[in-house]
Structures are given as structure tokens and as C-alpha cells.
Amino acid sequence: MDSYNDLELQVAVAKVSKYAVSESGDTVETIERPHGGLSLVLVDGQRSGKSAKAISNIVARKAVSLLADGVRDGAAARAAHDYLRTLRSGQVSATLNIVSVDLATRTIVVSRNSHCPVIVVTGPNDSLSLLDEPSEAIGIHARTRPVIAELPITLDTHVIVFTDGLMTAGERHGQPLDLTAFVRDHLQAHEPATSAQTLPIFQAGTLADALLARAVELDQGRPGDDVSVVVLSVVTRPAPGFGDRDLAVRRLTVRFPIPAGVAGAFPAS
Amino acid sequence: MDSYNDLELQVAVAKVSKYAVSESGDTVETIERPHGGLSLVLVDGQRSGKSAKAISNIVARKAVSLLADGVRDGAAARAAHDYLRTLRSGQVSATLNIVSVDLATRTIVVSRNSHCPVIVVTGPNDSLSLLDEPSEAIGIHARTRPVIAELPITLDTHVIVFTDGLMTAGERHGQPLDLTAFVRDHLQAHEPATSAQTLPIFQAGTLADALLARAVELDQGRPGDDVSVVVLSVVTRPAPGFGDRDLAVRRLTVRFPIPAGVAGAFPAS
Numbered sequence: 001m002d003s004y005n006d007l008e009l010q011v012a013v014a015k016v017s018k019y020a021v022s023e024s025g026d027t028v029e030t031i032e033r034p035h036g037g038l039s040l041v042l043v044d045g046q047r048s049g050k051s052a053k054a055i056s057n058i059v060a061r062k063a064v065s066l067l068a069d070g071v072r073d074g075a076a077a078r079a080a081h082d083y084l085r086t087l088r089s090g091q092v093s094a095t096l097n098i099v100s101v102d103l104a105t106r107t108i109v110v111s112r113n114s115h116c117p118v119i120v121v122t123g124p125n126d127s128l129s130l131l132d133e134p135s136e137a138i139g140i141h142a143r144t145r146p147v148i149a150e151l152p153i154t155l156d157t158h159v160i161v162f163t164d165g166l167m168t169a170g171e172r173h174g175q176p177l178d179l180t181a182f183v184r185d186h187l188q189a190h191e192p193a194t195s196a197q198t199l200p201i202f203q204a205g206t207l208a209d210a211l212l213a214r215a216v217e218l219d220q221g222r223p224g225d226d227v228s229v230v231v232l233s234v235v236t237r238p239a240p241g242f243g244d245r246d247l248a249v250r251r252l253t254v255r256f257p258i259p260a261g262v263a264g265a266f267p268a269s
Numbered sequence: 270m271d272s273y274n275d276l277e278l279q280v281a282v283a284k285v286s287k288y289a290v291s292e293s294g295d296t297v298e299t300i301e302r303p304h305g306g307l308s309l310v311l312v313d314g315q316r317s318g319k320s321a322k323a324i325s326n327i328v329a330r331k332a333v334s335l336l337a338d339g340v341r342d343g344a345a346a347r348a349a350h351d352y353l354r355t356l357r358s359g360q361v362s363a364t365l366n367i368v369s370v371d372l373a374t375r376t377i378v379v380s381r382n383s384h385c386p387v388i389v390v391t392g393p394n395d396s397l398s399l400l401d402e403p404s405e406a407i408g409i410h411a412r413t414r415p416v417i418a419e420l421p422i423t424l425d426t427h428v429i430v431f432t433d434g435l436m437t438a439g440e441r442h443g444q445p446l447d448l449t450a451f452v453r454d455h456l457q458a459h460e461p462a463t464s465a466q467t468l469p470i471f472q473a474g475t476l477a478d479a480l481l482a483r484a485v486e487l488d489q490g491r492p493g494d495d496v497s498v499v500v501l502s503v504v505t506r507p508a509p510g511f512g513d514r515d516l517a518v519r520r521l522t523v524r525f526p527i528p529a530g531v532a533g534a535f536p537a538s
Binding site for chain 2 (some may be wrong): 060064
């Protein structure tokens with residue numbers, strides 16, 4: 001089997017809510033970009049539980065619906081800010097990250113309205129850098145705008161985006177999580193073999209799960225905050241299983257536990 | 270380890286485009302429901318390629334944005350129809366399926382505007398039934414409305430939704446795909462063991478991939494139409510890996526090949 005240079009985009013999201021709080025205040029949504037590619041929106045609403053969820057939900061919805069209409073990422077982030085600030089009179093904040101794989105420009109666009117950095121790993125030697133320019137949450141101050149970075153879509157790129165629950169994991173117990181060291185160690189330990197015989201590895205999923213598991217472990221099984229991790233990886237496309245390399249299968253999956261509970265009052269039809 | 274009755278929702282989407290056509294005319298989007306749960310929208314635009322994609326995109330976007338606002342599924346389907354019919358003067362059709370896991374009513378709501386049936390499998394003996402009441406595509410006739418079925422969220426439920434590329438796979442070669450037989454055989458062959466030691470199986474993903482692979486195989490590696498398969502499964506929740514059964518991890522993944530190509534004219538920032 002030839003080795004060839006086709007790329008695969010992998011996106012993995014893993015999230016848990018704060019311990020003993022049924023609803024995460026973080027919201028993640030994905031949407032197709034009308035000119036090709038996909039955008040992912042990650043919002044962390046102020047505080048936790050139901051009120052935070054309501055905030056992160058409306059912010060994510062606003063951003064996603066603008067992105068679906070073809071609005072550019074920077075404008076969508078500004079609009080989401082203006083919308084939240086108007087709706088809640090500048091009293092409620094949220095962090096907002098938009099990560100887009102833009103097939104029209106062949107770039108990954110990372111928009112930050114969050115104090116959390118974004119980790120970027122590139123190249124075969126896993127060079128690691130941080131997108132950590134000062135950036136403010138949306139909803140409070142006038143004319144808030146995102147800090148935007150644009151990266152080329154190239155092999156062996158990993159972009160790791162998260163809410164502050166990941167950054168502060170373990171701090172209560174004097175065991176802070178060294179995120180950059182963890183990411184570097186993980187990627188080096190899980191280097192895919194170069195042989196084409198290797199089973200396709202879902203690198204983004206493995207890394208997202210490992211980060212979340214480590215955060216929960218450092219919080220001794222009881223996360224002190226909502227934790228959401230997003231990993232976006234550009235990797236070698238595994239050899240297609242259908243005997244024809246031009247057959248491009250697209251896959252999307254969602255898994256979540258269904259809480260025990262009673263029926264509510266919102267009929268669906 | 271105790272066995273317990275917590276449930277997991279699994280959603281898997283797998284799609285390929287018609288052979289030698291770069292863009293699938295089918296669009297799939299998911300969105301959180303504001304009162305809890307998730308909705309999935311599957312649209313097949315008339316014909317294939319770029320024009321079909323443009324149609325399925327705007328229909329999916331309209332439906333998703335209404336569902337995100339809390340609009341009930343039946344009203345969202347009617348609105349998507351009215352919107353497409355107005356926009357394209359009743360000249361262009363699309364099939365539309367909405368599948369919602371509504372945690373407020375604890376039901377799975379299946380809305381069909383498609384001639385394709387939906388396969389429903391329930392219970393430990395894999396009882397199989399079809400949702401196949403006559404139903405018409407959106408966009409053409411006045412006052413089109415969806416055919417809606419509501420199923421309880423119960424263990425061992427599988428809902429299989431697809432576009433007509435799956436139904437007609439292999440017909441050109443005199444080898445039609447017997448979908449119900451295939452689904453039944455697959456589920457019986459992949460019954461999860463009852464032991465709690467078993468690794469968690471991603472049943473929805475396995476079934477969606479198997480259906481797509483079989484369709485492509487019957488089309489001799491060259492799908493005669495866009496093929497999209499959605500499987501939604503309610504299964505036993507695997508034992509959590511973090512030593513605490515109350516930690517409810519939610520996961521979302523996307524994987525797709527990045528086509529080689531040139532940069533376009535739509536800057537993202």
C-alpha cells in the first residue's frame with residue numbers, strides 16, 4: 001500500500017460538569033461552514049449550574065447561527081459579545097472560543113475571548129507554543145474583541161482548547177496540572193507508527209480523554225469546576241477500508257449519559 | 270462492580286458522497302436542545318453535488334437554528350418547508366429528518382419528510398419495526414408536514430435513519446441491500462456481553478459503519494448516490510473509568526478527510 005499525503009481532520013470534545021452539579025455551564029457546538037470546513041464554539045458561562053448553562057447556551061447559539069450564515073469568525077465573536085452585553089446589561093460574562101477549519105483559506109482560525117491559553121503543537125518534533133495574548137471574556141466591557149490566530153492546515157498539527165476547569169484542576173489539592181508537559185508527553189508516547197499497516201489511531205480523541213481523565217484524577221474524582229477539553233488534530237489520513245482511496249467517509253459521533261429523571265413539560269411535536 | 274441501569278445515548282453519523290462527486294448533497298447537523306437533550310437534522314438536497322449541497326445546507330441551518338431556540342420539532346420541520354418553498358418558489362425539494370432525544374419528555378422524537386423509512390429496533394430480542402407511513406419531501410407542495418413518531422427512551426433502542434442512497438445501494442448491480450435483515454443480523458452478531466468487565470462497545474458507531482461499508486460494497490466501491498447513515502442507540506452505560514459513577518463524561522467527535530485543493534477567497538477573520 002502506498003503511503004500518501006492525504007490529511008484527516010479529527011476533532012474530539014470531552015467534558016464533565018463540576019462535582020455534584022448536574023448540568024455543565026460549558027456549551028460546545030459544531031457547525032459546517034458554508035464555504036467548506038467546520039467551526040467549533042466553546043463557551044463557559046459565568047458561575048456554574050443552571051444559570052451558567054443558560055448563558056453559555058445563548059452565546060453558543062448566537063455564534064453558531066452566524067457562522068452557519070457564513071459570517072467571518074471575528075465578526076461572529078464580536079456579535080456574540082454585543083448580544084450578551086445587551087441582553088444582560090453588561091452584568092454577566094462568558095468566555096468564548098471559536099476554532100474553525102476553513103477549507104476556503106486552508107487555515108485553522110483560533111479566536112479567543114478567554115484568559116485560558118490555547119496550546120498549539122506542530123510538526124514531527126511536536127514543537128509546542130501557546131496562544132496566550134491577553135484576551136478578555138465577553139459580555140462586560142464595550143467593544144470587546146477576540147484575539148485571533150490563523151495557522152496553516154498542515155500535517156501533525158494539534159490545537160488544544162479548554163475552559164479554566166482544566167487549567168485549575170488539582171490546585172485545591174496542591175497538585176496543579178502542568179498542561180504543556182502533559183500534552184508533550186502524551187503525544188510523544190502515542191506517536192503513530194509510520195507503517196501503513198497500523199490501525200488508524202484517533203489521536204485527538206485519545207488526547208482529549210487523557211487530559212480530562214488527568215484533570216479529574218488531580219481533583220480526586222470531584223472536579224471543582226466544569227471541565228471541557230477540545231482537541232483538533234490534522235493527521236495522516238488512515239488508508240481507507242473500502243479499497244478505494246477516493247472514498248472520503250465523514251463521521252460524527254456523540255455519546256452522553258442519560259440522567260435518571262422525571263418527564264417534564266415540554267412536548268416536542 | 271455492580272450492574273446498574275444508567276443509560277448512555279450514542280449517536281453515530283457516517284456519510285460518503287456519490288462516486289466522483291466531491292461534495293455530498295446531504296447535510297447532517299446536531300444541536301443541543303435548550304430544555305435538555307439533542308436534536309439531529311439530516312437533509313438530502315435534490316440532485317447531487319454543489320447545488321444539492323447548497324439546498325441541504327440552508328434547510329439544515331434553518332431547522333437547527335429553530336430547534337436551538339426551543340421550537341418544537343414539528344414546527345421546525347414545517348418552517349423549514351415553508352422557508353425552502355418560499356426561497357425557491359416551490360421548484361426544489363429536499364428530504365428532511367429530525368431525530369431528537371428530548372430529556373424533558375424522555376422520548377425520542379422522529380420526524381420524517383422523506384420516502385425513506387426509519388428502522389426502529391427495541392428490546393433485548395431486537396424487535397424490529399419500520400416507521401414508513403407515507404411522507405413527502407419538503408419544498409414543493411403547500412402545507413407539507415412531517416410524519417412524527419415518539420418513542421420512549423428505553424434500554425436497547427436503536428433508531429436507524431438514512432438517505433435514499435443507502436436504500437438503493439447495489440440496485441444497479443442487481444444486488445439490493447436488505448436493510449432490515451442486515452440490521453437484525455448485525456445487532457445479533459454484536460450483542461454486548463452482559464459482564465461488567467466487557468469493554469464499552471460503541472454500538473451505534475459499529476452499526477453505522479457496517480451499514481455504510483455494506484452499501485459501498487454493493488455499489489462496487491462507487492456509490493451511485495450520496496449515502497448518509499445515522500444510528501441512535503440507547504444502551505447500558507459503560508462503567509465509568511474514573512472510579513466514580515456519578516461522573517458523566519460527554520463526548521463529541523468529528524473526523525473527515527481534508528481534500529487537497531487551493532486556497533479560496535473567503536478570509537475568516
